[in-house]
Amino acid sequence: MEASAATEVVIVGAGPVGLTLACDLARRGVGVRIVERARRFQVGTRARGVRGRTQEVFEDLGVLDALRGHAEAPLPSRFYDKDGNTVREAVMYDAPPVPGAPYPGSLMAGQHHTEAVLRERLASHGIAVELGCEFTGYAEDGEGVTAVLRSVGGREEVRARYVVGCDGAGSTVRKRAGISFLGETWERQRMLFGNLTADGLDDSVAHLWAEGPGGMLSLAPMPRSGTWFFTAPLPADGGGEPVSVEAFAKLFAERTGLSGVAFRDPVYLSVYQVNIRMVDRYRAGRVLLAGDAAHVHPPAGGQGMNTGVQDAYNLGWKLARVLRGAPESLLDTYEEERMPVARHVLDTTTARGRHWAASGPAQVADRMVGAFQGKDPFSDVSGLGVHYRGSSLARQLDESIGVRAGDRAPDAHADAGTGERVRLFDLFRGTHFTLLLFGNRPAPDTPAEVRVHRIAGDEAARRYGVEGDGLVLVRPDGYVALAGGAWDDRSVADYLALLAVE
Ligand SMILES: Cc1cc2nc3c(=O)[nH]c(=O)nc-3n(C[C@H](O)[C@H](O)[C@H](O)COP(=O)(O)OP(=O)(O)OC[C@H]3O[C@@H](n4cnc5c(N)ncnc54)[C@H](O)[C@@H]3O)c2cc1C
Structure with missing residues (x-):
């Protein structure tokens, strides 16, 4: 030892x-x-x-x-019904702009x-x-x-x-x-997945057969690595079937009925169990x-x-x-x-998994595409909406500006006092706290670890919901620590004193 x-x-x-x-x-x-x-x-x-x-x-x-x-380039996804008819083709992962x-x-x-x-x-x-x-x-x-x-x-x-x-x-x-x-394990919900080479399939689209026992079978070309990524539901009563290209080929044939498609050269094969x-x-x-x-x-x-x-x-x-x-x-x-x-x-x-599983092929296509384009009834899959409002680290000075303590601090272009146009995310990048000051009110006292920027410009003011004065202290992980329209000399120093390093 x-x-x-x-x-x-x-x-x-x-x-x-x-x-x-x-x-x-x-x-x-x-x-x-x-x-x-x-x-x-x-x-x-x-x-x-x-x-x-x-x-x-x-x-x-x-x-x-x-x-x-x-x-990988964002290829369209093609959804089929159980008879192999195309029910929808759309680029799934392109989302509309988010301010x-x-x-x-x-x-x-x-x-x-x-x-x-x-x-x-x-x-x-x-x-x-x-x-x-x-x-x-x-x-x-x-x-x-x-x-x-x-x-x-x-x-x-x-x-x-x-x-x-x-x-x-x-x-x-x-x-x-x-x-x-x-929690729980869904014993009957298992999926074979991996990367392999597929011959005889159109590689300009991802293929999704949504209808069938156990859920969707999918094959997506990954042109940069020269392989296809596949997922295929395993039979609920299965168990002990080999994790092999042949096992996938059998599942593929049963689901699609397609001939002339061959699989080889697995890079990676595994079984996923829903937990x-x-x-x-x-x-x-x-x-x-x-x-x-x-x-x-x-x-x-x-x-x-x-x-x-x-x-x-x-x-x-x-x-x-x-x-x-x-x-x-x-x-x-x-x-x-x-x-x-x-x-x-x-x-x-x-909830989303159950909703999709209970949908027909056209519906599931709409729901999947919608989810990645910001239209999901359950949640926003982008993670951009995650916030820590209500956290003991979120301190609201008053209600006079739009952004709330605990929110993800949004990006914007602004004039940061130098006359140069900057991106707020460039100011945040690194390990420091960032203090954004809008308006003319004097800056509070700030410990040396805080980078202070006087921000001007309509875009930033709009994103942060500031009309006059505004103070926004941004944590090193990009969330708003402290926010408000009025402050005193000690507002920032007092907040940081609670997290003080020696
Ligand atoms: C088919 C499939 C598709 C997926 N698609 C998505 C997707 O599109 N988006 C998404 O966000 N997530 C997706 N996921 C989930 C994602 O892969 C996992 O959530 C992610 O890998 C978790 O990362 P992790 O670092 O926590 O754990 P892991 O990736 O599991 O890494 C843990 C590591 O710890 C090592 N380890 C374990 N025990 C020890 C030990 N005692 N000592 C030292 N090392 C140890 C393991 O070897 C492993 O390398 C998918 C998963 C699967 C199976």
Whole structure:
């Protein structure tokens, strides 16, 4: 056994959530180790819809441009009925403009690409994912945590201040922390999915056979990687069928009746089981959870990775601040803000999944296309509408401006006092708090960590609902901390004193 040098945070799991958190902590100078049980990096598409809010997070972390380099062109989706007739063809992931949101639609890139660009970013901070390194348990004391890791090199004990479990639905961290994962498993709802090569299919569209037992069978070309991403429901009474190209070909033939289509060269094949579960707490002492380790739900609307990335982004700045001396209670606001979001995602994906399953092929086409174009009866799948109003970190000074404390701070073009036109998201980018001041009222006292900008211009005033004076303090994760039209010298300093670092 080896006792290694201490680090500040051990992140367990190098999926999209662990990597997002690692990037956010690393850019804040936090000591991080990120360990991954798998011996090689995942291949295969899985989550391919990077939604609007996630793109904003990725822009802030400096990975959006690289991810765009892997994005698939938005091809139309063609929906068939049970007789193989086309009932609708539409580009699903193009969304209409949303004021204050530069990326209203989805960027389509396989999850392996998302993970790769995050790993590259992390490497630029000098941190590499430790492959083949499994977290097996931990012990906690007043000062920190001792995480136990196992790899080919043997057993290792790592001293850290915190452990974050980003280790997916089967989370060992969650189990060792004794946190329950309450909910249900839909035993009869299983899906074969993966990436392979398809010959004999029109590759200018995605194909969706909506009608049939167990739900939709889909095949989407991924021209940049030269493969097709498929999903196919497995028979409810099945079990034990091989996870193979032949199994998919059989399901395809039964569902579509098409001849002349052949499948080969699987890159990745797996089985997905619908689970609707979430934790009853996000933290046990010095151990926290994020992503699938904390919540899993039906795939309708593609929310899993996107929700997990937002967990990580909410947690990163808080954890870094606590490590630098802010009160530990700041970490409690992570659960306070993210647990209601997870509950909402579970409820809405379940309702949406049921709604789609009960629809005919033309209806399901309309509903799916509508969902990705901002017309979903259950929720907004873009993540742009997520807010933390009512959080103990949201402070409303008065009611005289439109934007509310806890809202996502919208983007806009403005004059930031230099005469130059700037983008607000460019002012927010980084690890700092940003203070936007509208009007002529004198600036309040601000600690050095806050970047202050006097904002002029109609577009920004309109987005923030300001007619005269306005003060908007924006958190490092892009949410409004403090908002109002009247303030005194101490308004900002008093707010930040509550989150003060030593
Ligand atoms: C077919 C399919 C389609 C999907 N489509 C979408 C979509 O369009 N949009 C969307 O948002 N989501 C989608 N999802 C969901 C998405 O893939 C997950 O929500 C996402 O992967 C969760 O990320 P994560 O980092 O929390 O966990 P994971 O991606 O599961 O990563 C966890 C990592 O932890 C590692 N690990 C586990 N235990 C240990 C241990 N003890 N020690 C060290 N490492 C460990 C695992 O090997 C793994 O690499 C889809 C999922 C599937 C299956």
